[in-house]
Amino acid sequence: MDNLSNLEPKEVFKWFYELNQIPRSSGNEKAATDFVLKFAEERGLEAHRDELLNVIVKKPGTVGYEKSEPVIIQGHIDMVCVKADDSNHNFDTDPIEMIVDGDLLKANKTTLGGDDGIAVAMGLALLDSNDIPHPPLEILITTNEETGMDGAMALKADYLTGKRLINLDTEEEKEFLVSCSGGSNIDISFDIEKEAAKDSAYKIVISGLKGGHSGAEIILQRANAIKLEARLLNSIRNSIRLASIEGGIKHNAIPSNATAKFTSSDFDKIKETLNELIDGLKEEYRVEEPGLKIEISDCEIEEVYVEDLSNRIIDFLMMLPDGVQYMSKDIDGLVQTSLNNAIIGEKDSKLVLTTSVRSASTTSLRELLNVLTVISQKSGAKTREYAAYPAWQFDAHSPLREKAIEVFEKQYGEEPKINSIHAGLECGLFKNIMPDTDMLSYGPQIRDAHTPLENMSISSVERVWKFTKALLGELK
Secondary structure, eight states: OTTTTTOSSHHHHHHHHHHTTSOOBTTOOHHHHHHHHHHHHHTTOEEEEOTTOOEEEEEOOOTTOTTSOOEEEEEEOOBOOOBOTTOOOOTTTOOOOEEEETTEEEESSBOOOHHHHHHHHHHHHHHHOSSOOOSOEEEEEEOOTTTTOHHHHHOOGGGOOOSEEEEOOOOSTTEEEEEEOEEEEEEEEEEOOEEEOOSEEEEEEEEOOOOOBTTTTGGGOOOOHHHHHHHHHHHTGGGOEEEEEEEOSOTTBOOOOEEEEEEESOHHHHHHHHHHHHHHHHHHTTTTOTTOEEEEEEOOOSEEEOHHHHHHHHHHHHHOOOEEEEEOSSSTTOEEEEEEEEEEEEETTEEEEEEEEEESSHHHHHHHHHHHHHHHHHTTOEEEEEEEEOOBOOOSOOHHHHHHHHHHHHHHSSOOEEEEESSOOTHHHHHHHOTTOEEEEOOOOEESTTSTTOEEEHHHHHHHHHHHHHHHHHOO
8 A cells, every 4th residue: 555655645545555455357247246235334325235236325425415416426446457567466365566656556467456446446435534525425336337237237227316426437527428338148059069270380379469358449440469379370261170268358348459369381481471570470469559460380289179179160250350340420430339259268168259249329320230140150150149238329318418518618628528338337227227317427538448557647536536526526
């Protein structure tokens, strides 16, 4: 805590530090929610935890606000756990080691957990305060957001009375999000059939890519390691037999690493072809991916895929669409529809590719899922759709947004940017169970979320905290 103890606002960073001492990957949030329940009990606050470990903590309004309409403050407690290749961090047992670098708070070769631990920290700071004027508060902390928003999907409105909700899961300061895309995941699986390897074995390892959030950063056109592997394998397909391909670790992160293993009886010939393409790929991605590394080396392989399967997998990976498909016709610069081929690897005697599809248009989303299904069927693979989530539609009349704009202009001396996001927000799910609730999303500046480079602006946290307190003071 030494290097964080002087950070402002102290009351927020104190709780962010405490949260980061507790492992809280998606699906492993119990200890973190135990911490929140104990926090509430020690302060005599009403608290409830449901079967999915979502927690709601209530605090009465301060003097003069006792009869005001309650305000729901919401964030998710789980974090994406990604580390650098040379990190020994264990996300199941180790606390996040945080580093102050000027105005930035980072982690030591791991994700920081600012997405969305900073929202929970602000909620705890509000619950712990004695001098912040506010209406009755309902601090809603959800789980499993990063792996499909399972917590929000299972949430029931029984313990919530507020009709105004502030979601603190936006990563661009001075921006109010007022709608978001919907989406779905799709698993595409090939039955595996292998035979004994006969030729020399080699592997292609791709690393050094930036990766990033597959919704917010898909527009940056960063390289997808799985698609790069496909291009390399396709260039030598007539001289190899594929043995395995694996890459990616999170459905909502652009894969930054991938490894393909294969055998060949004519490696000297194909090595020249590979090296030419590698040089071409590095030139192609010199702007977006200056750290791209592609290494070829010997390896050991006992079995390879049968010839037909090897060819079908390479065909399939080459035909796969990836990245931005359509741009919005309503909002300049906003992605409407995209997909991220996120994870590939063997599981239960199958080769499985997990792809995340997003769109602000229901019909466009369905079109892309249908395209993936057709390509899969033509390649002899099976598909399974799951973890679908709805879009959050724009509300033309929002008193909460209007008041937030008024308070923002007083603090910043300028208007906020009103925007939509090409990613899923839990607000879309909350609207299903609380259709009359007025919602707004904002947050402090966070960069490179879902990567080991994740960082959060300290001064931005302070400004957003100041704004939140001022806004609550106006919601009488």
